[in-house]
Amino acid sequence: MAGLSTSVGRPAAPPAIRNRHVAAAVVGNAVEFYDFSTYVYFATQIGHTFFPSKSAFASLMASLVVFGVGFVGRPIGAFVIGRYGDRAGRKPAMMLSFTLMGVALLGLVFTPSFRAIGIAAPILVLLLRLLQGFALGGDVGPTTAFLLEASPPAHRGFYASLQYASQGLSALLSGLAGFVLSRLLDAAQLESYGWRVALLLGAVILPIGLIIRSTLPETLHHADRGEVSPKLAAEWPRTAAMGFAMIASATVAYYTLSYLTTYASQTLHMRTDVSFAATIFFGLANLLFSPLGGFLSDRVGRRPVMVGSRVVFAAATVPAFMLLVHNRDTTTLLSVAFGLGALSQLASPQIASIAEALPKSMRSAGLSLIYALAIATFGGTTQPLVTWLLHATGNLLAPAYYLTVANIAGIVAMAAMRETAPVVIARGQSRT
Secondary structure (H helix, E strand, C coil): CCCCEEECCEECCCCCCCHHHHHHHHHHHHHHHHHHHHHHHCHHHHHHHHCCCCCHHHHHHHHHHHHHHHHHHHHHHHHHHHHHHHHCCHHHHHHHHHHHHHHHHHHHHCCCCHHHHCCHHHHHHHHHHHHHHHHHHCCHHHHHHHHHHHCCHHHHHHHHHHHHHHHHHHHHHHHHHHHHHHHHCCHHHHHHHHHHHHHHHHHCCHHHHHHHHCCCCCCCCCCCCCCCCHHHHHCHHHHHHHHHHHHHHHHHHHHHHCCHHHHHHHHCCCCHHHHHHHHHHHHHHHHHHHHHHHHHHHHHCHHHHHHHHHHHHHHHHHHHHHHHHHHCCHHHHHHHHHHHHHHHHCCCCHHHHHHHHCCHHHHHHHHHHHHHHHHHHHHHHHHHHHHHHHHHHCCCCHHHHHHHHHHHHHHHHHHHCCCCCHHHHHHHHHHC
């Protein structure tokens, strides 16, 4: 094939990664998480629109359960689009998933309310959430594989961590949208069309993202500078098991902390605009500390950064929630959102650690499935479960206890992972 070799039998070097390539690779993730984040932050209003009930708890739970249903489509998308990425290439898989994301996002924005079309409204929302989950499930693997394969080996942790940074950017932007809209609109307007405006803002980037992604180079057929060692490749079942536990722990952390908006307004009865401000600070922490974690892991190793940050995170969670419950003021809420968000995202090297340990021939599908199965199991259940725990026990620290247990499971898995950072492996080889 033309363009795949520089000479007979010699594969071409991977293309140099450019800023626009990085932007194109993570933009789909950013759009998808903007939509997911916005849905959560407006869960109350969406619940009233599509799942009206005399019970505010029942309406909110119905909204969150349908939010969780979207995660069911992720493993299917991971298998279908992930395998497509290992066969046809990273670029076509990323284009397909991004297109499907756009269809689902616009569909949700323009779905009429329950009062307008009856039971058809929640059915349409359910189907669109499934399509959205299918698309995102198939996007993470090819995107991360592309970032890993196109970046210099010494900087793979940093580039792969941009997947998590894009989630932080999404949370930040959706929080800003919610904060501004909550200041401009009253409660009735937020419920009527405010949440639709917030979602529509995320759709603005869709055509731009498609154009940028269409210019991406392909990395599947290029030589991998730092291919997985035969020993690590043979241990892929172990990698999959540990990877599942790591992503599951990170998922519980992300969705518990992103629940702070609902928790602050519905449980602690704080003002709506203040609750949205917590999302802004959580998103900012994600945006800043995810790349920092990846950067540090390229220099000292993946395991020390992951394990160290998670140990501190686990120790700080319950005291932070206790402080928030007892004070219930703006400064405390924003400090907790930023501080816990920072500690959670310092463990971002986990995505590089898993991808580096998988053979290139199964990297897209393997990473997609590990990520999607963990997300489907815990992403879709975390917020409904936290809501139920708060309702059933009346204990305001229930989210903190659940988060701490998940953190401990993640620490064990991270400690059991093999070190994959090239700088650490090179040091070990030089000593021998």
